[in-house]
Amino acid sequence: GAVVSQHPSWVICKSGTSVKIECRSLDFQATTMFWYRQFPKQSLMLMATSNEGSKATYEQGVEKDKFLINHASLTLSTLTVTSAHPEDSSFYICSADIEETQYFGPGTRLLVL
Amino acid sequence: QKEVEQDPGPLSVPEGAIVSLNCTYSNSAFQYFMWYRQYSRKGPELLMYTYSSGNKEDGRFTAQVDKSSKYISLFIRDSQPSDSATYLCAMSASGTYKYIFGTGTRLKVLA
Numbered sequence: 001g002a003v004v005s006q007h008p009s010w011v012i013c014k015s016g017t018s019v020k021i022e023c024r025s026l027d028f029q030a031t032t033m034f035w036y037r038q039f040p041k042q043s044l045m046l047m048a049t050s051n052e053g054s055k056a057t058y059e060q061g062v063e064k065d066k067f068l069i070n071h072a073s074l075t076l077s078t079l080t081v082t083s084a085h086p087e088d089s090s091f092y093i094c095s096a097d098i099e100e101t102q103y104f105g106p107g108t109r110l111l112v113l
Numbered sequence: 114q115k116e117v118e119q120d121p122g123p124l125s126v127p128e129g130a131i132v133s134l135n136c137t138y139s140n141s142a143f144q145y146f147m148w149y150r151q152y153s154r155k156g157p158e159l160l161m162y163t164y165s166s167g168n169k170e171d172g173r174f175t176a177q178v179d180k181s182s183k184y185i186s187l188f189i190r191d192s193q194p195s196d197s198a199t200y201l202c203a204m205s206a207s208g209t210y211k212y213i214f215g216t217g218t219r220l221k222v223l224a
Contacts, residue, residue, distance in 0.1 A: 006156075032210050041121075043201060043216045044157070093156050097210050100145060102203075104156035 003027055004096050006105035013084055014113055020080045021108045023094030029074035030096035035067070038091045038107075050077040084112040116140050119202055119215030128224050132189040136202035136215045139183065143204040143213075146178050148187045151199045151217065160200075161187065192222045 003026040013019050023033055031052050036044040048069050049057040056069035068080040081088055089112045095102040119136045126132055134148075145164055149157035161176040163169050163185075169176045175188040185204075189196055202215040 004156075034210075034212075041219075043214045046211065049210060091154070095156075100205070100210070101147070101159065101162055102210075102212060103159060104149070106156045107154070109154065 004094065004103050004105040006094055006108050008108060009106060010109040010111075012111045012113065015085055016083055018080055018082045019084055019110060020078055021092055021094075021110075023077045023079070023096070023105055025075045025096045025103075028096070028098055030077075030098065031074065032097040033071060033077040034095045034097070034102065035069060035077070035079050036093045036095065038093060040091075044093065047079075081110065084110070086112045088112050114139060116213050117202065117204060117215045120218055121216050123219040123221055125221045125223060126192055128192060128194060128222055130192050130222070132192050132196070132220060132222075134187040134189075134200050134202075134218050134220070136185050136204075137183055138185075138204060138213075140204075140206065140213075141180075141183070142206040144207045145205045146176070146185050147203040147212070148174075148176055149201040149203060150196075151201060153198075157201055189220075192220075194222045194224045196220060196222050 005024045007022045033050040035047045047062045050069045050071040052071045058064045071077040093107040095104045117138045148161040151157040163176050166178045166180045173190045177186045199217040199219050201217045203212040
């Protein structure tokens with residue numbers, strides 16, 4: 001099946017620093033990727049839709065200047081959490097759309113101290 | 114009212130039992146229905162994908178969609194301890210990439 005990877009799998013950073021998370025589709029091209037956030041024992045919350053070659057579409061309430069998304073190629077989308085704060089600590093998961101089905105990456109656990 | 118409702122559980126069953134997981138929804142425009150399995154600290158894994166109403170079977174898993182009742186189900190036969198995970202339903206309408214997820218049901222299969 002389709003494979004989506006994320007890097008890093010976990011990251012610890014100091015408050016105020018920026019963190020970049022990569023999402024790659026390994027054996028297919030993905031025009032559209034998605035970024036989700038998940039809190040413990042809760043479902044996935046869509047943050048934004050990332051489209052190759054164009055600006056991302058952010059969900060209501062998600063700060064686009066804080067969560068920068070770049071989809072520069074058909075196999076790579078990046079999420080940068082700028083000036084991270086402890087409340088940004090969460091599990092971030094990306095997915096890639098293949099024929100209207102989303103395949104998820106393994107997730108990145110972010111801890112901001 | 115949420116667009117998608119799912120009992121969060123936890124649901125505990127003995128090994129070998131038949132498990133029934135369900136979601137209800139309110140948006141009649143939903144045409145695509147998915148079930149994902151998520152192990153702790155991992156990304157969701159696609160289990161079943163169904164378009165419109167009907168049944169779909171894959172090994173021990175059967176997905177059912179009843180659009181008239183706005184109700185979908187996932188059945189797991191001969192459940193195993195390795196099936197212990199959170200099961201998420203997701204749905205989308207035609208012409209949109211956006212999925213709406215249920216909150217997930219935590220399943221525990223006891224050996």
